[in-house]
Amino acid sequence: MRDSMQVQDRQAHAVCLPPVVTSNGHTSDNMARLMQLLGVDAHDGRAHGSPVPITVQRVGAGEPLYQEGAQARAIFIVQAGTFKTFRSSDDGYEQVVGFAGRGEVLGFDALSLGLHPTCAVALDESSVYVLSLTALYSLAERAPALDRSLLMAMSSQLQRFADLVGLKSAVSAEARLGRFLLQYAQGMMSQGQSSRRLYLRMTRRDIASYLGITHETVSRAFTNLVRARYVSVARREIEILDIDGLKACARSTRRRFEAPGLTASH
Amino acid sequence: MRDSMQVQDRQAHAVCLPPVVTSNGHTSDNMARLMQLLGVDAHDGRAHGSPVPITVQRVGAGEPLYQEGAQARAIFIVQAGTFKTFRSSDDGYEQVVGFAGRGEVLGFDALSLGLHPTCAVALDESSVYVLSLTALYSLAERAPALDRSLLMAMSSQLQRFADLVGLKSAVSAEARLGRFLLQYAQGMMSQGQSSRRLYLRMTRRDIASYLGITHETVSRAFTNLVRARYVSVARREIEILDIDGLKACARSTRRRFEAPGLTASH
DNA sequence: CGTCAAATTGATCGACTTCAATGCTCGTGG
DNA sequence: CCACGAGCATTGAAGTCGATCAATTTGACG
Numbered sequence A, B: 001m002r003d004s005m006q007v008q009d010r011q012a013h014a015v016c017l018p019p020v021v022t023s024n025g026h027t028s029d030n031m032a033r034l035m036q037l038l039g040v041d042a043h044d045g046r047a048h049g050s051p052v053p054i055t056v057q058r059v060g061a062g063e064p065l066y067q068e069g070a071q072a073r074a075i076f077i078v079q080a081g082t083f084k085t086f087r088s089s090d091d092g093y094e095q096v097v098g099f100a101g102r103g104e105v106l107g108f109d110a111l112s113l114g115l116h117p118t119c120a121v122a123l124d125e126s127s128v129y130v131l132s133l134t135a136l137y138s139l140a141e142r143a144p145a146l147d148r149s150l151l152m153a154m155s156s157q158l159q160r161f162a163d164l165v166g167l168k169s170a171v172s173a174e175a176r177l178g179r180f181l182l183q184y185a186q187g188m189m190s191q192g193q194s195s196r197r198l199y200l201r202m203t204r205r206d207i208a209s210y211l212g213i214t215h216e217t218v219s220r221a222f223t224n225l226v227r228a229r230y231v232s233v234a235r236r237e238i239e240i241l242d243i244d245g246l247k248a249c250a251r252s253t254r255r256r257f258e259a260p261g262l263t264a265s266h
Numbered sequence C: 001c002g003t004c005a006a007a008t009t010g011a012t013c014g015a016c017t018t019c020a021a022t023g024c025t026c027g028t029g030g
Numbered sequence D: 001c002c003a004c005g006a007g008c009a010t011t012g013a014a015g016t017c018g019a020t021c022a023a024t025t026t027g028a029c030g
Helices: A028-038 A132-137 A143-168 A173-190 A204-211 A215-227 A241-251 B029-036 B133-137 B144-167 B173-190 B204-209 B215-227 B243-251
Strands: A055-059 A064-065 A075-080 A085-087 A094-100 A121-123 A127-131 A197-199 A231-234 A235-241 B055-059 B064-066 B074-080 B081-089 B094-100 B120-122 B127-134 B197-199 B231-234 B235-242
Touching: A055 A064, A085 A143, A094 A143, A094 A204, A094 B081, A127 A132, A127 B197, A143 A173, A143 B094, A143 B144, A173 A197, A173 A204, A173 A215, A173 A235, A173 A241, A204 A215, A215 A231, B055 B064, B064 B235, B074 B133, B094 B144, B094 B204, B127 B133, B173 B197, B173 B215, B173 B235, B173 B243, B204 B215, B215 B231
Parallel strands: none
Antiparallel strands: A055 A127, A064 A121, A075 A127, A085 A094, A085 A121, A197 A235, A231 A235, B055 B127, B064 B120, B074 B127, B081 B094, B081 B120, B197 B235, B231 B235
16 A cells, blocks of 8 residues: 555655756745755655754655644645645635645744644655754754745745735636646646646645636536647646647636637537 | 825824734734834834834835835835735736735745735835845844744735635635625724724725625625625725624625525615 | 716626536445 | 445536626715
């Protein structure tokens, strides 16, 4: 009962990334620097040379990293695997507010109240670096550079939330899904993986909750994107066929989805 | 040409707030502590005793504090007035991502890239404390307590974004508006003002953009809330008549708005 | 007083939701 | 080994809320 699907080469050269992208200047360089500053080594999971005490914690697929409302004890940096974070409404509806892959930080939102306002569960076999709050708060004197990096990581999260807020306003289902796929592809790329072939780790329901639509609409949007020849979809395996078309689709604000020059293909 | 509307007692005991709420444990205590730590004094706007250099900047109604894409030079703490922050789409659509009143911090989202991803404009005569980035980055050694407070302020913003994301999913227009009003009322309360009588500083269009609906729908939602006797509305002056009813309305996820036992009152 | 933007209200239309049925994959146990 | 069930995913049909277009009113300001 190891990994349920083909996840190859996970332990090889995980942290010692090359300078990564730096082209579009996204968060990846922050993350790379963050992990460098942590001084962690993915080979054994130990933190030698790190100015702060870091431990590693494994989280099985489907298991929670922390529960909603739980006391905050630490923040976490994803070493491997994927997480979803969500809040539960009174009526039991799960509102997904984000997905986190390798190098991303979980638990920032708990700093202000000391309680986790969200719940984080692993979507597959995962592991995280654990930075206790006491260690975090003593970072300022011990490792100002790391402190700065954490500030920037938080700032990145603010930006991504602003993106999400914009996505949820006046955008068609196809555009939302297109943006999600592009964002996901970029996340894969910043991890050094292929950005054309994607394997979605989350269910349609999770995607739907994240995008603010129903899972049926997500499904229909997928078929529309396939009909437009932007992507090919086989269950959770996605291949991006026409990235420019997909970007154009994702860029389109306002309603109405226009497929390119094909009228009806029954 | 002072204040265009009845904003009373602004200079009196602005910073030395009492312990404020602490009941629902919201951000207000953070903010109060933040301003205490800044060592600023609202009477003269100077910062004596502050471990870091703080200046004050006035921003006229309708003027921008910073533009979208501008180089980030500082972060700002609102001393007086109100701001809206928004991003402009390619087609010119203004996506409002937040409103900021006294004690709230603007510019955090620019830390990661060094450029402001959003634009902030004052909704009325306003002023801000300016904390330059160089000062911010030297805070760790000079004033670790302030550094921690800024971390918490950022964390609060993350929480509020998560709220907004949840609001934009599967919630009726009336519920969205109800949540907005409650949030706004709480913001007023944390500033020591009345939470029953509100004066909205922003247009219906701004509210609509923030809530992810059109301004016509905002207008209709207002009339529905009035018909339900939850609030009374006179242009931008709002009075909350039935806070429990409003909360119940705001809590309702999923569609369908039910007005309490009144069928037709023509 | 005239102009302009904000705000309200109405009518129509469409995209998404909702309810419902079917396929599909995978894990469990007969 | 195959049947069975459970969750995920896809597709269809009908209803609805909000978007859109449009007209009117109100208020602010020169």
